[in-house]
Each structure stands twice: as structure tokens, then as C-alpha cells.
Amino acid sequence: xxxxxxxxxxxxxxxxxxxxxxxxxxxxxxxxxxxxxxxxxxxxxxxxxxxxxxxxxxxxxxxxxxxxxxxxxxxxxxxxxxxxxxxxxxxxxxxxxxxxxxxxxxxxxxxxxxxxxxxxxxxxxxxxxxxxxxxxxxxxxxxxxxxxxxxxxxxxxxxxxxxxxxxxxxxxxxxxxxxxxxxxxxxxxxxxxxxxxxxxxxxxxxxxxxxxxxxxxxxxxxxxxxxxxxxxxxxxxxxxxxxxxxxxxxxxxxxxxxxxxxxxxxxxxxxxxxxxxxxxxxxxxxxxxxxxxxxxxxxxxxxxxxxxxxxxxxxxxxxxxxxxxxxxxxxxxxxxxxxxxxxxxxxxxxxxxxxxxxxxxxxxxxxxxxxxxxxxxxxxxxxxxxxxxxxxxxxxxxxxxxxxxxxxxxxxxxxxxxxxxxxxxxxxxxxxxxxxxxxxxxxxxxxxxxxxxxxxxxxxxxxxxxxxxxxxxxxxxxxxxxxxxxxxxxxxxxxxxxxxxxxxxxxxxxxxx
Amino acid sequence: xxxxxxxxxxxxxxxxxxxxxxxxxxxxxxxxxxxxxxxxxxxxxxxxxxxxxxxxxxxxxxxxxxxxxxxxxxxxxxxxxxxxxxxxxxxxxxxxxxxxxxxxxxxxxxxxxxxxxxxxxxxxxxxxxxxxxxxxxxxxxxxxxxxxxxxxxxxxxxxxxxxxxxxxxxxxxxxxxxxxxxxxxxxxxxxxxxxxxxxxxxxxxxxxxxxxxxxxxxxxxxxxxxxxxxxxxxxxxxxxxxxxxxxxxxxxxxxxxxxxxxxxxxxxxxxxxxxxxxxxxxxxxxxxxxxxxxxxxxxxxxxxxxxxxxxxxxxxxxxxx
Numbered sequence: 008x009x010x011x012x013x014x015x016x017x018x019x020x021x022x023x024x025x026x027x028x029x030x031x032x033x034x035x036x037x038x039x040x041x042x043x044x045x046x047x048x049x050x051x052x053x054x055x056x057x058x059x060x061x062x063x064x065x066x067x068x069x070x071x072x073x074x075x076x077x078x079x080x081x082x083x084x085x086x087x088x089x090x091x092x093x094x095x096x097x098x099x100x101x102x103x104x105x106x107x108x109x110x111x112x113x114x115x116x117x118x119x120x121x122x123x124x125x126x127x128x129x130x131x132x133x134x135x136x137x138x139x140x141x142x143x144x145x146x147x148x149x150x151x152x153x154x155x156x157x158x159x160x161x162x163x164x165x166x167x168x169x170x171x172x173x174x175x176x177x178x179x180x181x182x183x184x185x186x187x188x189x190x191x192x193x194x195x196x197x198x199x200x201x202x203x204x205x206x207x208x209x210x211x212x213x214x215x216x217x218x219x220x221x222x223x224x225x226x227x228x229x230x231x232x233x234x235x236x237x238x239x240x241x242x243x244x245x246x247x248x249x250x251x252x253x254x255x256x257x258x259x260x261x262x263x264x265x266x267x268x269x270x271x272x273x274x275x276x277x278x279x280x281x282x283x284x285x286x287x288x289x290x291x292x293x294x295x296x297x298x299x300x301x302x303x304x305x306x307x308x309x310x311x312x313x314x315x316x317x318x319x320x321x322x323x324x325x326x327x328x329x330x331x332x333x334x335x336x337x338x339x340x341x342x343x344x345x346x347x348x349x350x351x352x353x354x355x356x357x358x359x360x361x362x363x364x365x366x367x368x369x370x371x372x373x374x375x376x377x378x379x380x381x382x383x384x385x386x387x388x389x390x391x392x393x394x395x396x397x398x399x400x401x402x403x404x405x406x407x408x409x410x411x412x413x414x415x416x417x418x419x420x421x422x423x424x425x426x427x428x429x430x431x432x433x434x435x436x437x438x439x440x441x442x443x444x445x446x447x448x449x450x451x452x453x454x455x456x457x458x459x460x461x462x463x464x465x466x467x468x469x470x471x472x473x474x475x476x477x478x479x480x481x482x483x484x485x486x487x488x489x490x491x492x493x494x495x496x497x498x499x500x501x502x503x504x505x506x507x508x509x510x511x512x513x514x515x516x517x518x519x520x
Numbered sequence: 521x522x523x524x525x526x527x528x529x530x531x532x533x534x535x536x537x538x539x540x541x542x543x544x545x546x547x548x549x550x551x552x553x554x555x556x557x558x559x560x561x562x563x564x565x566x567x568x569x570x571x572x573x574x575x576x577x578x579x580x581x582x583x584x585x586x587x588x589x590x591x592x593x594x595x596x597x598x599x600x601x602x603x604x605x606x607x608x609x610x611x612x613x614x615x616x617x618x619x620x621x622x623x624x625x626x627x628x629x630x631x632x633x634x635x636x637x638x639x640x641x642x643x644x645x646x647x648x649x650x651x652x653x654x655x656x657x658x659x660x661x662x663x664x665x666x667x668x669x670x671x672x673x674x675x676x677x678x679x680x681x682x683x684x685x686x687x688x689x690x691x692x693x694x695x696x697x698x699x700x701x702x703x704x705x706x707x708x709x710x711x712x713x714x715x716x717x718x719x720x721x722x723x724x725x726x727x728x729x730x731x732x733x734x735x736x737x738x739x740x741x742x743x744x745x746x747x748x749x750x751x752x753x754x755x756x757x758x759x760x761x762x763x764x765x766x767x768x769x770x771x772x773x774x775x776x777x778x779x780x781x782x783x784x785x786x787x788x789x790x791x792x793x794x795x796x797x798x799x800x801x802x803x804x805x806x807x808x809x810x811x812x813x814x815x816x817x818x819x820x821x822x823x824x825x826x827x828x829x830x831x832x833x834x835x836x837x838x839x840x841x
Contacts, residue, residue, distance in 0.1 A: 051563030148721030194683030203632025207593020275711040338564030467703035
């Protein structure tokens with residue numbers, strides 16, 4: 008073990024590998040920045056190049072790219088309200104309001120630092136607890152997926168604080184949209200309007216660009232130059248350390264978010280998008296100032312980014328120990344391992360222990376390098392906002408088209424993106440939020456598959472109720488869902504009683520006076 | 521001056537005519553520009569991995585770059601629809617997966633393509649489908665499994681990937697041949713399917729050989745769908761040995777749109793077969809749990825015809841088609 012450790016350190020610090028790590032990382036940041044280009048796609052492109060490299064070097068580069076993307080995706084989320092990857096959905100909730108206030112750089116530094124924290128915590132867990140956690144991950148079966156989806160949907164309560172009814176309407180619309188395409192259980196074709204391309208269903212990233220980016224652009228066009236002047240970037244001295252100090256004062260938030268990320272990363276299929284939304288939801292719940300969320304608070308970004316960075320390591324836990332990739336990106340890395348003749352499982356920790364430990368440890372250095380790069384860059388990224396309005400809008404529209412096409416090389420996706428954009432704009436005018444809608448789109452397939460699979464298994468075993476309600480992990484998720492549903496009511500009641508008390512006190516004081 | 525132009529135009533026309541009408545020239549001319557290799561699945565899947573393994577070798581043999589693009593969705597149908605709508609000039613090729621390309625047009629009203637629209641080029645890999653249970657399961661042999669299924673109709677849950685897919689057909693065929701009733705639980709892809717099985721959420725699995733090889737320490741493979749004993753799992757009997765006439769498998773190859781000039785297909789066929797016959801590549805495939813194959817266009821076409829008849833029969837008996 009110690010031998011592997013020392014070997015790993017010497018490997019990572021070799022100049023060639025360091026260079027590969029930085030190159031991969033920069034590539035990842037760029038890919039993460041551009042909506043529509045995913046880490047998975049970039050990893051797959053890189054795999055043939057790693058053939059000619061040593062297995063260690065290839066893996067270091069792949070790892071750097073994967074982590075880099077998680078740092079990069081917050082940048083467009085903050086600056087133009089469009090998540091670079093689905094993992095940064097929740098970053099838009101507070102990132103863009105902050106940018107509007109002229110605090111884009113603070114938001115980006117928060118992103119860099121909390122991603123660093125998430126990455127470090129994730130790597131520690133990956134290094135020390137992989138085997139027991141992957142066994143625990145196997146306990147997550149169809150009923151748990153169903154309840155996870157239900158728990159996920161309760162986040163609507165947080166996202167739509169102004170009108171729960173509108174939130175649930177948007178959520179239901181998202182669930183309906185998730186049914187387009189080949190049905191996951193029966194295999195039949197649903198709501199494709201006779202278009203063969205629609206058999207692929209609606210891609211999350213296309214919906215994100217449509218619902219988040221286009222309405223924003225339309226609004227910018229509508230308000231014209233007035234809005235643009237508000238979006239000025241203000242530079243400030245000592246901003247870096249000030250922001251870091253503010254974040255370091257919230258260790259619980261950062262650690263909790265990172266652990267949520269690792270936990271959800273382990274579950275196959277559930278990735279950064281779910282982790283970041285759940286983590287955001289918990290941040291609101293435990294915050295002393297829940298009313299500030301959505302209006303631009305660093306806490307919101309910290310929760311999201313810490314979680315979506317630790318998902319990277321979480322998704323590698325079942326991949327390295329069992330050979331089950333926790334995310335599509337982990338699947339590509341698994342492929343690279345296999346092509347290099349390494350089989351996941353015990354072998355990876357014994358025969359190939361040196362390579363595996365080098366790969367894991369490279370994440371420590373990887374997140375530090377990314378942290379330095381994105382913090383240094385934050386000043387320049389933030390200035391992008393100050394690009395004149397008449398150049399910025401066409402550029403964003405151009406990127407939206409390229410991005411929604413690139414995700415699946417499908418022209419229909421561009422049409423869908425524009426339709427969603429117009430729809431999203433109208434919905435926003437009517438007071439609906441895009442967040443719950445996208446949440447419905449994410450959770451729909453999990454809920455549908457989990458439910459039908461559980462019913463099939465329940466029927467075969469003789470008791471549907473026992474399968475749905477009788478399993479310990481399911482019960483935990485059910486309890487969490489109930490708490491999550493009741494929480495807004497409880498907290499409303501609590502703040503009211505606090506206010507009343509204050510009022511009473513004030514009245515009392517005034518009487519005294 | 522005018523004359524020179526006319527002669528030039530005539531010459532150009534002649535050359536063009538030659539180019540169009542002379543097959544020999546076509547072949548010599550091909551390939552001249554990058555070839556697009558459509559993978560109708562997501563990056564990271566087995567089809568992608570094979571294409572990535574072939575890519576550098578293909579480029580070396582063909583002398584042009586090979587660009588892999590992903591057109592995932594609908595279990596592959598989106599990618600194949602794209603292929604059949606591309607010009608049949610040999611510059612757009614796609615992964616060709618059996619039974620997907622047979623079952624989708626059979627089962628869906630409008631899959632976007634027909635099996636006959638895809639011209640087979642070469643088949644390079646087979647993944648036999650096996651039936652497995654956890655080591656802790658009470659069944660030691662296929663016989664015991666069948667006996668239990670007969671006593672308890674519908675009680676055994678089997679994890680598979682998708683509906684109207686290789687796994688689903690294997691399940692239907694198994695029920696028919698053994699006269700049993702199982703409960704098929706479809707998952708979306710190998711990762712969730714294998715997780716559910718290893719976690720004990722289903723009692724058995726119809727899984728791809730490479731997944732079974734990966735987890736062989738934890739599971740007991742009751743039978744496998746290869747024609748002969750499978751190199752990576754020599755101790756596992758085949759369904760055929762045990763008296764069940766079934767060889768369920770997923771096959772990977774490559775195809776072009778129908779109408780592609782035969783000379784160009786020949787060029788592609790030769791390139792893919794050269795790679796498929798490379799001993800080093802074959803050895804790697806075996807160790808990962810695959811059966812390397814090297815079927816040319818003719819054999820591949822015959823294989824598709826044979827499988828189509830087999831599937832139509834199964835679906836007809838169940839009244840599905």
C-alpha cells in the first residue's frame with residue numbers, strides 16, 4: 008500500500024504527467040464551459056490517444072479532463088444563465104443573480120473553491136472507503152430509485168417558493184416531456200409525432216439550453232441596453248481572499264454537499280444534476296437565511312459546486328471496485344481501463360495497485376490545479392459580461408445552436424431547443440420557473456422505471472407493499488420526502504411565530520416606552 | 521481560346537463520365553476523404569469501445585481519417601435512420617447490431633428504417649447471452665433452476681436490458697423451450713441491470729458475456745448462448761449442450777446504406793476483416809469476455825436472414841408481431 012502510494016506520488020509529479028494533467032484539465036474547463044459539449048464526449052474522443060500512452064499517463068489525462076469539466080460548467084451558468092453541463096443547473100439559481108449584481112467574480116471564485124473542497128473530500132472517500140460503499144450502493148434497487156425520484160420532486164417546494172401550485176404545474180409538464188421517446192419498460196414508441204428522430208426522447212441538455220438560455224436572451228433583447236448596463240463587472244481589490252474567508256466559515260455546508268455528491272455519484276444513472284439539486288435543497292433547508300437563495304447567495308453556489316465535483320469520485324467508486332460505471336463519463340474511463348487490459352475489481356487494487364493509486368491520487372493534484380486556473384481566470388471570465396450587448400446576444404444564440412446540435416448531432420434538437428426557448432419565455436412571463444420543469448424531466452424516467460420494476464418484482468415475490476414500503480433504504484427516502492414536503496410549511500410557521508414574537512416584543516417595548 | 525475551353529470541358533466531361541461509369545476507377549478512387557463512422561449509441565458503450573479500438577487501424581489501412589460520431593437514442597434507431605438517409609457513397613458507415621436492426625423494424629410501426637435498408641459489410645464480434653444467478657442462490661444447475669420455475673410460475677425475476685432486445689428475446693425463447701414462466705424486469709442498459717442483479721433485487725439475469733466474465737467471482741453462470749464452449753468461461757455449459765436449442769447473442773458489425781457501390785463495400789469489408797483477424801485484437805476481445813468473429817458481407821447477410829426467421833417465429837407464437 009505504502010509502496011503504491013510513494014510510486015503514485017512520484018508518477019504524478021513527473022513533468023510529463025503533470026503536463027498531461029494540466030492539458031486535460033484545461034480541455035475539461037473548455038468543454039464544461041460550452042453548453043452541449045459534455046465531459047463524456049470529450050473523454051471518448053481522448054480514449055484512442057491514450058492507447059499510445061502508458062496506462063498511468065492516459066488515466067491521469069482522462070481524470071484531469073473529467074474534473075476540469077466540473078469546474079468549467081459553472082462559468083456559463085453564472086455569466087449567461089446557461090449551465091455548461093446538466094450538473095450546473097442549480098448554479099444558475101444564484102450564480103446569475105450574483106452576476107446581475109455585478110458580483111460575477113465572487114460567484115466564480117466560490118465555484119472554484121467549493122469545487123476544490125468537493126474534489127478533495129470526494130477523493131479522500133474514494134481512496135479510503137470504496138469497497139464498503141460500493142456494496143452499500145448495490146442495495147439501491149428499483150424501489151429506492153422510485154423513492155429517490157419522489158424525494159427529488161419534493162425539491163420543487165424549494166425551487167418554487169413563490170407559488171407551489173405553479174411549481175408543481177411546471178414539474179408535471181417536465182414529467183410529461185420525459186415520456187417522449189421509446190418507453191423504457193414496454194419498449195413502445197410514445198409521442199414522437201411520427202418523427203423517427205424523436206424516438207431518442209428529449210435530451211436534458213437541449214431542454215436546459217432552451218429553458219434557461221433562450222428566455223434569458225429574449226429578456227435581454229426586450230430590456231435592451233438598460234439591462235446590459237446593470238450587468239457591468241465591477242473589479243474589487245482583495246476579492247479573492249474575502250470570498251475564500253467567507254466560504255471557509257461554512258465548513259458544514261461544504262462537507263455536507265460533498266458527501267451528498269459522493270453518495271449520489273455511487274448510484275448508477277444518478278449523476279451531477281441530481282446531486283447538485285439535492286445539495287442545493289439541503290443548503291436552503293439548513294440555512295439561517297433561506298430567503299436569500301435564488302436571489303444571489305454564495306451559499307447556493309457553494310452547495311451546488313461542492314456536490315457536483317465530488318460526484319466525479321463517487322461515480323468512480325462502483326466503477327473501480329465492481330466494474331459498474333456510476334456515470335456515463337465513468338463508463339468511458341472504464342472502457343479505457345479495459346482497452347489497456349485492466350479489469351475492475353480486486354485486481355485493480357492488487358496487480359495494478361500502482362496504476363490505480365496514481366489515478367486516484369492524481370485527483371488531489373487535479374482539483375488543486377483546476378482551482379488555481381479557474382480562480383486566476385475568474386477575473387477575465389467575469390469581464391465577458393461586459394462584452395457589448397449587440398455582440399453578446401448573437402454569440403450566445405450561435406453557441407446555443409451549436410451546443411444543442413452537438414449533443415446528439417441531431418438537427419431536430421435545434422428546433423426543439425428553440426421551441427422550448429419560446430415556451431420557456433412565455434412560461435416565465437406567466438410566473439412559472441424553469442427549475443421545476445427541468446426537475447420533472449430529470450426525475451421522470453427514474454420514477455417510471457423504478458415504479459414499474461418494483462411492481463414487477465413485487466408481484467413475482469407475492470407482496471407489492473413489502474417491496475415498495477418494507478425496505479430500510481426505501482423507508483429512509485420516504486421519511487426524507489415527507490420531511491421535505493412538510494418543511495416549507497414548518498419553516499413558514501416558524502418564521503411567522505418569530506415575527507409575531509418580535510412584533511409582540513416591539514409592542515411590549517412601545518408600551519414600556 | 522474558345523476552342524481550348526471546349527476541349528477542356530469535353531475532357532472534363534469524359535473524365536467525369538469515366539469516374540461515374542467505371543467501377544474499377546471508383547474502387548481505386550475510394551476512399552478519398554474522411555469516412556464518418558456512426559455509432560448509434562452513447563459514448564462509453566461497447567459499440568463505441570470497439571469503434572475506438574478499430575479507428576487507428578482503419579485509418580492506417582484506408583489511408584483517410586475515420587470520424588466517429590454518436591447518434592444515440594431509441595435503442596439505436598436514431599442512428600440507423602440517419603444512416604439510411606445519408607448518400608450511399610461509402611463515406612458514411614455505421615455500427616450494425618444484431619438483433620436490434622431486425623427487431624426494431626419488426627416491432628415498431630415506424631422505426632425510421634427497414635432492415636433491408638442497411639447493407640451489411642462485416643461482423644467482427646459476438647457477445648453470447650448467458651443466464652446467471654448469485655453464488656448465494658439455491659440453484660446449482662440449470663436443471664434445478666427450471667424445476668423451481670415450473671413449481672413456482674412467475675416467481676423468478678430475471679433482469680434484462682430493454683424490451684424487444686436480445687435479452688428480452690432470450691427470455692421469451694427460454695420460456696418457450698422450457699415451458700416455464702419467469703418475470704422479466706427490463707432495465708435501461710447494462711449498468712443498472714447488473715447493479716440490480718448483484719444487489720439481489722432480481723433473482724437471475726440474462727446478461728452479456730462480458731458482464732458475466734467481469735463478475736464471475738460473485739455469480740454462478742448456469743448456461744451461455746455460444747455455439748461451443750466459451751473461451752473466457754470454459755467451465756460453463758452452453759444452452760445447446762443442456763438440450764435447449766438456443767444461441768442468444770448480441771452481434772456487432774458494420775453496415776452502409778443500401779445502394780452503396782459493391783466495390784466500395786469490398787474495400788471496407790477487407791479493412792474490417794483484416795482488423796478482425798488480427799490475433800492481438802482477438803486475444804484482447806476474448807479476455808474481456810467476447811467472441812471475436814470475422815464474417816464478410818455475404819456470410820453476414822445470410823446470418824441476418826437466419827436470425828430474422830428465428831425472431832419472427834418467436835414473436836408470432838407469442839402473438840406479438
